[in-house]
Amino acid sequence: MANHLRFIGRTVMVQNGNVDAAYGALSRILSQDGIIESVKRRRYYEKPCRKRQRLAYEACRRVYNTEMARKISFLSRKSRTDPWLGC
Amino acid sequence: MQAVLTVARGVWGCRRPGLLGARRARGELRALLTSSLPHPSRSSRSAGLGRGVHAGVRRLQELAEKGAESLSGTELSPLILQRNSMRWDGKTYEEIPIAHIKATYNNTHIQVVSFDNRPFARTSCGTEGFQNAKKATAIAAQTAGIAAAAKARGKGVLHVRVMVKGLGPGRKAAIKGLTMGGLEVISITDNTPVPHNGCRPRKARRM
Numbered sequence: 001m002a003n004h005l006r007f008i009g010r011t012v013m014v015q016n017g018n019v020d021a022a023y024g025a026l027s028r029i030l031s032q033d034g035i036i037e038s039v040k041r042r043r044y045y046e047k048p049c050r051k052r053q054r055l056a057y058e059a060c061r062r063v064y065n066t067e068m069a070r071k072i073s074f075l076s077r078k079s080r081t082d083p084w085l086g087c
Numbered sequence: 088m089q090a091v092l093t094v095a096r097g098v099w100g101c102r103r104p105g106l107l108g109a110r111r112a113r114g115e116l117r118a119l120l121t122s123s124l125p126h127p128s129r130s131s132r133s134a135g136l137g138r139g140v141h142a143g144v145r146r147l148q149e150l151a152e153k154g155a156e157s158l159s160g161t162e163l164s165p166l167i168l169q170r171n172s173m174r175w176d177g178k179t180y181e182e183i184p185i186a187h188i189k190a191t192y193n194n195t196h197i198q199v200v201s202f203d204n205r206p207f208a209r210t211s212c213g214t215e216g217f218q219n220a221k222k223a224t225a226i227a228a229q230t231a232g233i234a235a236a237a238k239a240r241g242k243g244v245l246h247v248r249v250m251v252k253g254l255g256p257g258r259k260a261a262i263k264g265l266t267m268g269g270l271e272v273i274s275i276t277d278n279t280p281v282p283h284n285g286c287r288p289r290k291a292r293r294m
Binding site for chain 2: 007013014017019022023026035036038039042044
């Protein structure tokens with residue numbers, strides 16, 4: 001960060017003196033960009049074998065979760081108007 | 088669907104995820120999930136994958152486009168672009184003192200400095216009388232924040248922009264302490280050092 005312009009990246013301005021909301025916004029942005037989890041991961045060294053296992057696990061998990069979410073949203077399309085109303 | 092969920096929970100329940108064998112697992116998952124799905128579409132599958140990468144890029148694009156649009160308080164762009172025209176006690180944003188907060192896992196240091204690096208106040212959990220494990224608490228960080236704010240107020244500092252470094256227990260509490268001590272925080276920056284694979288950290292614990 002010292003090589004980039006200070007106070008532009010990873011900066012949140014405090015609005016109306018609401019410091020807690022600003023801090024919450026900053027944490028949300030950092031976690032969405034994956035900075036917090038990468039800092040936590042770099043606290044201890046992760047050997048290449050463990051890193052490969054973790055990446056494979058996360059890829060599988062991602063595929064599974066997206067497919068399952070798709071399936072559930074397809075199967076739960078129940079809020080349609082009743083086509084047989086009146087029968 | 089229930090059967091699929093229980094099978095999957097058993098699959099992910101193992102503590103060593105790498106034992107699964109990625110390629111075989113992916114094939115099994117696809118077989119499980121696409122057995123009853125119609126028209127597999129490319130767009131929905133890649134949407135979830137690319138989200139984390141493109142979030143940062145999209146934010147930069149918003150910075151360029153939406154200059155004067157009044158968005159919600161969580162959007163950075165309009166306030167940062169208006170920052171040049173805002174004044175705090177007649178000072179521009181670049182002239183306001185900075186409060187550096189270094190939040191390690193064992194301690195929290197706070198130093199208030201002017202914009203041209205003249206020091207105003209320096210406190211830490213240790214200087215506030217806490218010792219050993221008690222320094223690594225949020226309460227200690229809050230007391231250090233209050234003390235630093237008091238010292239800085241004594242030297243005439245009213246507004247401060249905060250730069251936080253590190254993920255420790257005192258990260259949020261120190262900012263709260265600065266506010267409780269009477270300084271007005273106008274912006275929070277995160278300056279946590281993230282190496283692009285530089286130094287090798289220490290080995291993992293409990294081998």
